Amino acid sequence: MIPSTTPSVxxxxxxxxxxxxxxxxxxxxxxxxxxxxxxxxxxxxxxxGKQLGQRLNxxxxxxxxxxxxxxxxxxxxxxxxxxxxxxxxxxxxxxxxFLGTPVIYHDQCxxxxxxxxxxxxxxxxxxxxIQEFSDYVRHVSSLFVSRFLQDQNSGDNIxxxxxxxxxxxxxxxxxxxxxxRVTFANQAALKIMGINPGxxxxxxxxxxxxxxxxxxxxxxxQHIITFDDRKELIIGQLHAVQDQWLFLMAFHQSHSSADFSxxxxxxxxxxxxxxxxxxxxxxxxxxxxxxxxxxxxIVGESGTGKEVVARAIHKLSDRRxxxxxxxxxxAIPEQLLESELFGYVKGAFTGASANGKIGLIQAANTGTxxxxxxxxxxxxxxxxxxRAIESREIQPVGASHPVPVDIRVISATxxxxxxxxxxxxxxxxxxYRLNVIPLRLPPLRERQEDIELLIHYFLHLHTRxxxxxxxxxxxxxxxxxxxxxxxxxxxxxxxxMEYLVNVVPSGEVIDMSLLPPNLLGSxxxxxxxxxxxxxxxxxxxxxxxxxxGMERQMIRDALSRYSNKKQAADELGIGxxxxxxxxxxxxxxxA
Ligand SMILES: Nc1ncnc2c1ncn2[C@@H]1O[C@H](COP(=O)(O)OP(=O)(O)OP(=O)(O)O)[C@@H](O)[C@H]1O
Ligand SMILES: [Mg+2]
Numbered sequence: 032m033i034p035s036t037t038p039s040v041x042x043x044x045x046x047x048x049x050x051x052x053x054x055x056x057x058x059x060x061x062x063x064x065x066x067x068x069x070x071x072x073x074x075x076x077x078x079x080g081k082q083l084g085q086r087l088n089x090x091x092x093x094x095x096x097x098x099x100x101x102x103x104x105x106x107x108x109x110x111x112x113x114x115x116x117x118x119x120x121x122x123x124x125x126x127x128x129f130l131g132t133p134v135i136y137h138d139q140c141x142x143x144x145x146x147x148x149x150x151x152x153x154x155x156x157x158x159x160x161i162q163e164f165s166d167y168v169r170h171v172s173s174l175f176v177s178r179f180l181q182d183q184n185s186g187d188n189i190x191x192x193x194x195x196x197x198x199x200x201x202x203x204x205x206x207x208x209x210x211x212r213v214t215f216a217n218q219a220a221l222k223i224m225g226i227n228p229g230x231x232x233x234x235x236x237x238x239x240x241x242x243x244x245x246x247x248x249x250x251x252x253q254h255i256i257t258f259d260d261r262k263e264l265i266i267g268q269l270h271a272v273q274d275q276w277l278f279l280m281a282f283h284q285s286h287s288s289a290d291f292s293x294x295x296x297x298x299x300x301x302x303x304x305x306x307x308x309x310x311x312x313x314x315x316x317x318x319x320x321x322x323x324x325x326x327x328x329i330v331g332e333s334g335t336g337k338e339v340v341a342r343a344i345h346k347l348s349d350r351r352x353x354x355x356x357x358x359x360x361x362a363i364p365e366q367l368l369e370s371e372l373f374g375y376v377k378g379a380f381t382g383a384s385a386n387g388k389i390g391l392i393q394a395a396n397t398g399t400x401x402x403x404x405x406x407x408x409x410x411x412x413x414x415x416x417x418r419a420i421e422s423r424e425i426q427p428v429g430a431s432h433p434v435p436v437d438i439r440v441i442s443a444t445x446x447x448x449x450x451x452x453x454x455x456x457x458x459x460x461x462x463y464r465l466n467v468i469p470l471r472l473p474p475l476r477e478r479q480e481d482i483e484l485l486i487h488y489f490l491h492l493h494t495r496x497x498x499x500x501x502x503x504x505x506x507x508x509x510x511x512x513x514x515x516x517x518x519x520x521x522x523x524x525x526x527x528m529e530y531l532v533n534v535v536p537s538g539e540v541i542d543m544s545l546l547p548p549n550l551l552g553s554x555x556x557x558x559x560x561x562x563x564x565x566x567x568x569x570x571x572x573x574x575x576x577x578x579x580g581m582e583r584q585m586i587r588d589a590l591s592r593y594s595n596k597k598q599a600a601d602e603l604g605i606g607x608x609x610x611x612x613x614x615x616x617x618x619x620x621x622a
Contacts, residue, residue, distance in 0.1 A: 039067035041134070041142045042084070044179045049074040049083065051175050053588055054530045055144075058547035059164065060156060060580040062147040068098050068140055076588050078125070079147070089120045094143050097131045101140045103165045104131045107158050127154040130161060132168040136176050144172050163548040170544055171534045178536050200503050203267070203280030205256075211236050211276060213258075223280055224263055234258040238269050238278065268495070279501055281487070303336065303343055304488045307480040309473045313340075320468050321347035326420070328405070328465050329443040331472025334522030337443040338403065338606055340470060345399040350439055353398030356391050359608030361407035361615065368412055373419075375428035392425050395438045403608045405442040405465065406451050410458065417461045440465060475517040475524065482513045485521065489528035499532050503540035511543070515550065519582055522605065526585070529604075549581075583617040586610065590619060 041048055048065055052074035056063040064079035066072050070087045072079070087094075093114055097104050106112045106129040115121055128148035133140040146164055148154040157164065197204050203220035207213050213231050221228060237257040256263045256278070267280040303314065320327065321344045329337045338357070345355045363371050374390030392400060402408070408416070419425045420440060424433040442465045451457035475482070486504060494501045517523055535541045589599040600610040613619075 039069055039071065039073075039141065040136065040180055041065065041067040041073045041176070042071060044176075045073055045084070047179050048176075051172075051533065052076055052144075053585070054533060055168070055171070056588070057526075057581040057585040058530055058549065059146060059167075060549065060584060061153050061164075062149055064145045064147060065134075065142060066094060066145075067142040070094060073142060076584070077149070077591070080588070080591060089118065092117060093129070093131060094145075097133050097143045098140045101133045101135060103133070103169075105129065105157075105161050105165070107154075107161075125149055127151065128157040130157055130164055130168075132165050132172065134172045134176055135169075136173065136180060141176065144168050160548060167544075167548050174536045174545075175534050200501075202501060202503065203265075205231070205236070205278040205280075207236055207276040207278070209274050209276075211238075214275075220280060223265065230261075231258060236276075236278075238276075268491075281491075303339055304485055305478065305481045306484060307473075307478045310478065310481060313470065313472070316470065317344055318347055320344070322349060324439055325467040326440045326442070326465050327468045327470060328448075329441065329470045329472060330448075331443075331445060332474045332520055333445050333609075333612075334520035335472040335474055336521055337445070337472060338401070338608075340472065341399075341401045341403075341441045341443060344441055345401075345439075348399070348439065350398050354395055355399045355401065356395035357401040357403055357606070357608060358391050359403045359606075359611055361404035362608055362611030365409045365412075368409065369415070370428050372412065373415065373425050373427050376430045378429065387427070387429075390425065390427060392419060392436055392438060393427075393434060396436050397438075399439045399441060402440065402442040402465075403606075404444060404612060406444040406446045406448050406457060408457075410456065413458045413461045417458065417464060420461075420464050475520045479513050482524070483509050485524055486512060486528060489525045490532060492525075493529045493532045497529075497532065500537045502532060502535040505540050505542040507543055508541055508546065511546065511550075518579065522609075523582070525604070526582075579617075582613065583619070586613050586617065587619055590614075 038045075052063040052065050053076055056076040062077045062079055063075065064072065065074040066087060070091055072083055072085060072087055074083065075081070093104055093106070096102075104114070106114050106126075109115055109124055109126045109129060110121060115124070118124070126147050126149065130146045131143050132146075134142045134144055146157060146168065148157045197206065197215065197217050200217060201219055203223045204215075204217045205213055205220050206215040212233060212235050216224075216228055216231050221231075224231070235258060239257070256265050265278075265280055267278050270277045270279065303310075305311070305314070317340065327341075327344060329340050331337050341357070342355060345351060358372065360368065370388065370390065372390050372392050374388050374393055377387040402416075415426075419436070422433070423437065424435045426433045448457055448462060448466075452459050452462060475485075486509060490501060490504070493499075512524075512527075519526070530547075531541050531545055534545055585603060586599075589603050590596075593599040593602065596610055597607055600607045603610065605613075
């Protein structure tokens, strides 16, 4: 028999630690390796993502030193550094710089998080920020680890966390017993309901959800809360927690009740969050044009929600019960795009399937065809597409007769298509056909008013998905994020919130200390210089690259884990179409 050994504390929460490593690596733009105090590799990104759960096969004097002394260790120029002198792996080592930080739990070093530079840029990056990185990693890792270990080890702690959380929350919370009698209402809840504790504590509550279960995933569920003869329409989530009920009120009561249900003038578009003027106008426009047959072209930067809008239009149209077929024109190789779009008949060409194939345009018959990245469609196909739209019929490859089709075309692009027209890469006549109703999605930096709302929306979404406790957010974090330029738009905000709900301790507040130093760096300087100066522009540039770097790394990691791109896209929470475009943009292998 193999003797059984208890896994180390980090190994017990290995999958969580791995996720943490991936997120940390993307926000810091460095490779991450996490080992436990017996030098088993618990987690890693890139080349360090292999052989998880196995003991390292180097002599790792460096790591042992960190574990024994609980001190950071940095190697700024590997190989020539004296610390590397006796390393058995020295000749093969690809590491350019290394920063190891102990993970402390109950005063013990339970492992080491290493930030590793494999490129010259990363090396510079570590060298320029040694102390910031080290402090930051120490801080977030101890929070992260202790949260999961405490969650595992003790029920008492959960109750404590629970109460602290409620005490500190800016969010309205009602706690009720099994019998639905209120045991506690925090200040925020009292304020939202406009009552004193005496009006509610001890009263029996009735919760009546207003929306369908299906909508629950997309945001706060509205409830009518009744007690005595009072009726309150409050947006929030009802959670059964052991033998108690917890009603977590949404932060944005007024917004939400006005715009998600009672206001009949506003279109009800699920999962399209935005209350700023341009978004309100856009929603109105969408609801006006959705029922019609006209072609819509959506233009907006990456991550602004083009696909969300396309789906909303389809949902609000008479075609909602019919197929919505998205095609990414940039993702499909030119030689395949024609048969994908138009289909082919049997024997059309060598290698064609014996039964022929229905094209995506035909598959969208009576429904909506969503042509994403339309600017990347090759010229030859543009001619064919134009013919199909004008004549309402398509000619499958090798077919002798055209097939009639009834489709609504929505296209999207993040480039200025006019430039493509000027350069002779895009047909002007097709452009006019597709652009009957132009919709422009504003970048997030022009939607400052929406940022707070979106922060809470995504916190809600990710806490629910990950079954974590809804955290508070410090005001200075909100102020900072409002000023940030969000080159990756809503997707980037969503990614950051997902990361933050993972690192914030249960029931606590997301404060500035949790924001990645890359972002904070740009903030500190930005406050001292007037906006729009050359320096401010340079800073904005820097944060653009920082976040793009983060995105690139996340994508690269997902691609290394999955050979199937759909799975990789699912894990990243992006559409397959976007994945392909990003692969191209970041010149990642495997496009
Ligand atoms: N108004 C919104 N409210 C809530 N979530 C949104 C909103 N707009 C976009 N999102 C979310 O942001 C992410 C990006 O949206 P989407 O994929 O539609 O952007 P896109 O413009 O098509 O991006 P790309 O150009 O990269 O393809 C998705 O997770 C989406 O659910
Ligand atoms: Mg898209």
